[in-house]
Structures are given as structure tokens and as C-alpha cells.
Amino acid sequence: MPPLDAKRHPAARGDELELTIDAMGSGPDGVGHLGDYVVFVPGTLPGERVWTRITSATRKFARGELLEVLAEAPERRAPGCQHYLRCGGCQRRHQDYPAQLRDKQARLQRAVDHAAGPGVLAVQPTVPARPPHGQRHKVVVHLRNTRTNGLEPCFHRLRSPELEAITECPASDPLAWDLALETVRRLHDLPHGAWDPDFAPHGLLRSVLVRATTNGACHLVLVARQPEIPGLQELVPALQAAGATAIAVNHNPGEFSQLLGPHTERIAGPSRLPEQLGDTTYLISPTAFFQTSPQQALVLVESVLDWLRPSANDVVADLFCGGGLLTLPLARRAKLAFGVEWNALAVGDARAAAEHNGLRNATFHSGDVPTWLLRCGRDLPRPNLVALDPPRAGLDPAVVRELARLRPQRLAYVSCEPETLGRDLRLLLGAGYRLHSALSIDMFPETAHLEALACLERTG
Ligand SMILES: C[S@@+](CC[C@H](N)C(=O)[O-])C[C@H]1O[C@@H](n2cnc3c(N)ncnc32)[C@H](O)[C@@H]1O
Incomplete structure (x- = not known):
């Protein structure tokens, strides 16, 4: 280790040093310390001794690259993907699957401890994905021009x-992946390059999105700078032969960071594909939100049903309902189920699926959750059971306030961000709720993303 100099950080770019990893960070990083100074090294694990080269250093922390593992953790395994840690898609392939699951359980435990206090509730073991590979049914590849015009x-x-x-x-x-790759190969046959704001500003093609259902149907969306891709019609038979059940073009003239534009035009096949999960058929538009692993989505649905246990007298609200993943099976068992969602496309899918499933007691409101809750118990029915599945930012305090006013008996809080979950649970515990149980469902194996369900009930 270089001598600690008062005028420089404990580590500087280019330094090579030995480090003991003492914790796991939130992404692919193991965390080591030089005194109080933190060093993040991707691809390392707690308990390991590693040789690292510092790639950047600030006053508070440094980042290093892994040069050699000097002493391995027992949970280390070969990543099994040649792109690992250059591609941003996975962060935990160097950690065996049982350890990934334990790590998710521990992170959820920290969120629960933060809210309820240490030792108050032990979270349940993470529900594994079986198998942990091939779970992403939505694949998005971005297009780039090669030197040989491909x-x-x-x-x-x-x-x-x-x-x-x-x-x-x-x-x-595998189906979604193969279709995405074959589509890129077929797009070579068209005289349109990929759009690159710096080097190919006149290129037309941006990305290829494939959404595969569990029965092997695939929705293919080509994202382009223009509403039309000249020559695409001639490619349709080949794309269908490659597995595309439905084909659409999304027009996105927007920023590089933005995947989709607002308009999607159907080219071939239906505009929604059916997905059967348990006793419900969902109808999915390829550009609307739907959980990426259908198998784990079903585990989530069953866990929410187990906790809320709706019966013929219950009125259920499903807040942030997307395409009705939870609303529809809740409606099948309840007197009435309302979904609230501000994405009009997802609401259209949910309404179409309610009709398809013959669920007349499932209704969907296109709008903002806090605003809609203000009306509950006034000009809209008062729910006695509530499912909530907010985005990463968690709940607006107004939602907690309204839940405290409406006093539903049980809440099923689904979260994809343990930090905001911990914050919101604390507020809900202060608003008259007790935490009954919590578990995570591994929706994103090989990554640090955590999907959790917290089950709460009204006290008193
Ligand atoms: C994590 S997704 C959950 C969707 C659904 N429960 C599922 O599992 O398929 C969160 C959803 O909340 C919606 N959303 C975010 N903020 C909202 C708000 N303030 N009002 C209504 N919907 C909102 C998003 O459009 C998104 O569909």
C-alpha cells in the first residue's frame, strides 16, 4: 500500500494495491477500506483478498479494477458470460446463486430493520427463480454500425x-434473444444504418425490442428515427419465420438515452399478445410495462393473493397497477377491484384483459394515484384491501396520508427499491399499520435488483 500522504487521497489513479473486501456494494462492487477511505472494486466478494488498480479517486472514495483474486470467497464462481462486467446487464454473475439469494434477503432485512427496528421481524428467504438463467422475457438490443457497413x-x-x-x-x-439477433442480421439487408448522434446523425435504426410470452409467442418492435422503415414489408416473412408473432415500429426521434418514442405502429400480427399466468390471461402491448420474468410475476401474484385473501365482500384497490397484473386475479376473488395507473397504454391493456377474462368487477382508472385516493370513500368506493407497487421512488407522502384516512385492513406493498421501501414502511407503521411479514422474490437473477413484498395489517 502506498504511504498515506496528508495532501493526497489514500489512493490515487494508477496505484496498485492489495485490499481486503469486507462488504458487498449495491451493484457488482465489493467494498474494501484503506482506514476510513472506501474503495469499490467490481467483481469482488466479501472475505476476498484482491490485487487492484485504482481507476479513479475522489476525496471520499476510490474505484478500482480487479487485477487478481489473491484469496477467493467460497461463493465465487465463473460468470458464464464473456461480456460480464463490460456489459451493464448483470452485476452478480461472479457470485453463486444461493449467495445472491442470501444477499437479497439481507438487504431486505436491513430495510425492515430500518423501519421496524432491529430484531422485530425476520424476513423470509428469497424465492429463487428456477432456473436463474433465461428469465428475461424482454430483450432490448441497441444498434451500432460496424466498420464494414453492417x-x-x-x-x-x-x-x-x-x-x-x-x-x-x-x-x-432464448427465444427472445435468438429473435433479437436474427432481426439485427436481417436488418443488414436494408440500406439503413444505425443512428448515432455523433457519427451517423442520418442513420435510421435505433434498437430492437423483443417481448416473449411463456407459450413461445414473440412481439418484435423496431425502434427507428422515422415513423416508417422503407423496405421493412419485404422482411416481414423472414422475421415471422424467425419467430416474430407480431411486428411493430416505434417512432423515436428523441434523445439517445430514451428507448421509446410515443408512437408505435403495428406492421403485422396483433397489437397485444396474450400471456397466461395462473388463472388469468393478460394482454400485453410490447411497449407497456410488464414484469420481465413471467414465472416470478406469477409467484408475486400468488404471494399477494395469499396475504390479501380477497373474498366476495371485499373492495380492493391496486395502486400503480400497470397492465393489471395484480388487479385481475384480485378481481376474480373480490366483490370489486380497482386499478390505478397513469400510463394510458397499460390501462388499455388492463381493460382489454378484464374483458377477455370476463371480469366485469375489475375497473381501471387512468390517472395519478394520490389524486385518485383523495376521491376514495367520497365519490368512489372505499377499499378495505390495498395492493401497492410504486416505481423506485416509492410513495408520495400523500398516499400514506390517504391510506391512514381510508384505513384498509391489509396492505400488500410490492417494491423494487429497498431504500424507499424502508422509508415508506416507517411512515406506514406510524400511520397505524403493523408489519406482518416480508420477503423478496428473485425477479432479476444475476443482478443486484431486488423485488420485495411487505405485508402489513391495520392495528387496533
Ligand atoms: C413497478 S410498476 C408496477 C406495475 C404493476 N403492478 C405490475 O407489476 O405489472 C409501477 C407502475 O406505476 C405507474 N405509476 C408511477 N407513478 C404513478 C402515479 N403517480 N400514478 C399512477 N401510476 C403511476 C407506472 O406507470 C408503472 O406502470
Whole structure:
């Protein structure tokens, strides 16, 4: 280790040093310390001794790259993907699957301890994905021009908007992956390059999105700078032969960071594909939100049903309902189920699926959750059971306030961000609720993303 000099950080760019990793960070990083100074090294694990080269250093922390593992953790394994840690899609492939699951359980435990206090509630073991590979039924590859006038499929690099050319993705559903790659090959046949704001501002093609259902149907969306892709009609039979059940073009003239534009035009096949999960058929538009692993989505649905246990007398609200993943099975068992969602496309899917399933007691409101809750118990029915699945930012305090006014008996809080979950649970515990149980469902194996369900009931 270099001598600690008062005028410089404990580590500087280019330094090579030995480090003991004592914790796991939130992404792919193991965390080591030089005194109080923190060093993050991607691809390392707690308990390991590593040789690292510092790649950046600030006053508070440094980042290093892994040169050699000097002493391995027992949970280390070969990543099984040649792009790992250059591609940003996975962060935990170097850690065996049981350890990934334990790590998610521990992170949820920290969130629960933060809210309820240490030792108050032990969270349940994480529900594994079986198998942990091939779970991503939505695949998005971005297009880049090659030096030989071809196109190559890319993912974003780890922590960067830059693109990394990709040839394999074991995390993706094989059908979706093969169709995405074959589509890129077919797009070579058209005289349109990929759009690149710096080097190819007149290029037309941006990304290829595939959403595969569990029965093997695939929705293919080509994202382009213009509403039309000249010559596409001639490619349709080949794309269908490659597995595209439905084909659409999304027109996106927007920023590089933005995947989709507002308009999607159907080219072939239906505009929504059916997905059967348990006793419900969902109808999915390829550009609307739907959970990426259908298998784990069903586990989530069953866990929410187990906790809320709706019966023929219950009125249920499903806040942030997307395409009705929870609302529809809740409606099948309840007197009435309302979904609230501000994405009009998702609400259209949910309404179409309610009709398809013959669920007349499922209704959907297109709007803002806090605003809608203000009306509950006034000109709209008062729910006695509530499912909530907010985005990463968690709940607006107004939602907690309204829940305290409406006093539903049980809440099923689904979260994809343990930090905001911990914050919101604390507020809900202060608003008259008790935490009954919590568990995570591994929706995103090989990554640090955590999907959790917290079950709360009204006290008193
Ligand atoms: C994590 S997704 C959950 C969707 C659904 N429960 C599922 O599992 O498929 C969160 C949803 O909340 C919606 N949303 C975010 N903020 C909202 C708000 N203030 N009012 C209504 N919907 C909102 C998003 O459009 C998104 O569909």
C-alpha cells in the first residue's frame, strides 16, 4: 500500500494495491477500506483478498479494477458470460446463486430493520427463480454500425451510456434473444444504418425490442428515427419465420438515452399478445410495462393473493397497477377491484384483459394515484384491501396520508427499491399499520435488483 500522504487521497489513479473486501456494494462492487477511505472494486466478494488498480479517486472514495483474486470467497464462481462486467446487464454473475439469494434477503432485512427496528421481524428467504438463467422475457438490443457497413447488437456498458457489442446473453429468454439477433442480421439487408448522434446523425435504426410470452409467442418492435422503415414489408416473412408473432415500429426521434418514442405502429400480427399466468390471461402491448420474468410475476401474484385473501365482500384497490397484473386475479376473488395507473397504454391493456377474462368487477382508472385516493370513500368506493407497487421512488407522502384516512385492513406493498421501501414502511407503521411479514422474490437473477413484498395489517 502506498504511504498515506496528508495532501493526497489514500489512493490515487494508477496505484496498485492489495485490499481486503469486507462488504458487498449495491451493484457488482465489493467494498474494501484503506482506514476510513472506501474503495469499490467490481467483481469482488466479501472475505476476498484482491490485487487492484485504482481507476479513479475522489476525496471520499476510490474505484478500482480487479487485477487478481489473491484469496477467493467460497461463493465465487465463473460468470458464464464473456461480456460480464463490460456489459451493464448483470452485476452478480461472479457470485453463486444461493449467495445472491442470501444477499437479497439481507438487504431486505436491513430495510425492515430500518423501519421496524432491529430484531422485530425476520424476513423470509428469497424465492429463487428456477432456473436463474433465461428469465428475461424482454430483450432490448441497441444498434451500432460496424466498420464494414453492417449492424451489431449492443447493450449499454456498466455505468455508462456507451454501447458494448454483445454476442451472447444467458440471462435472456432464448427465444427472445435468438429473435433479437436474427432481426439485427436481417436488418443488414436494408440500406439503413444505425443512428448515432455523433457519427451517423442520418442513420435510421435505433434498437430492437423483443417481448416473449411463456407459450413461445414473440412481439418484435423496431425502434427507428422515422415513423416508417422503407423496405421493412419485404422482411416481414423472414422475421415471422424467425419467430416474430407480431411486428411493430416505434417512432423515436428523441434523445439517445430514451428507448421509446410515443408512437408505435403495428406492421403485422396483433397489437397485444396474450400471456397466461395462473388463472388469468393478460394482454400485453410490447411497449407497456410488464414484469420481465413471467414465472416470478406469477409467484408475486400468488404471494399477494395469499396475504390479501380477497373474498366476495371485499373492495380492493391496486395502486400503480400497470397492465393489471395484480388487479385481475384480485378481481376474480373480490366483490370489486380497482386499478390505478397513469400510463394510458397499460390501462388499455388492463381493460382489454378484464374483458377477455370476463371480469366485469375489475375497473381501471387512468390517472395519478394520490389524486385518485383523495376521491376514495367520497365519490368512489372505499377499499378495505390495498395492493401497492410504486416505481423506485416509492410513495408520495400523500398516499400514506390517504391510506391512514381510508384505513384498509391489509396492505400488500410490492417494491423494487429497498431504500424507499424502508422509508415508506416507517411512515406506514406510524400511520397505524403493523408489519406482518416480508420477503423478496428473485425477479432479476444475476443482478443486484431486488423485488420485495411487505405485508402489513391495520392495528387496533
Ligand atoms: C413497478 S410498476 C408496477 C406495475 C404493476 N403492478 C405490475 O407489476 O405489472 C409501477 C407502475 O406505476 C405507474 N405509476 C408511477 N407513478 C404513478 C402515479 N403517480 N400514478 C399512477 N401510476 C403511476 C407506472 O406507470 C408503472 O406502470
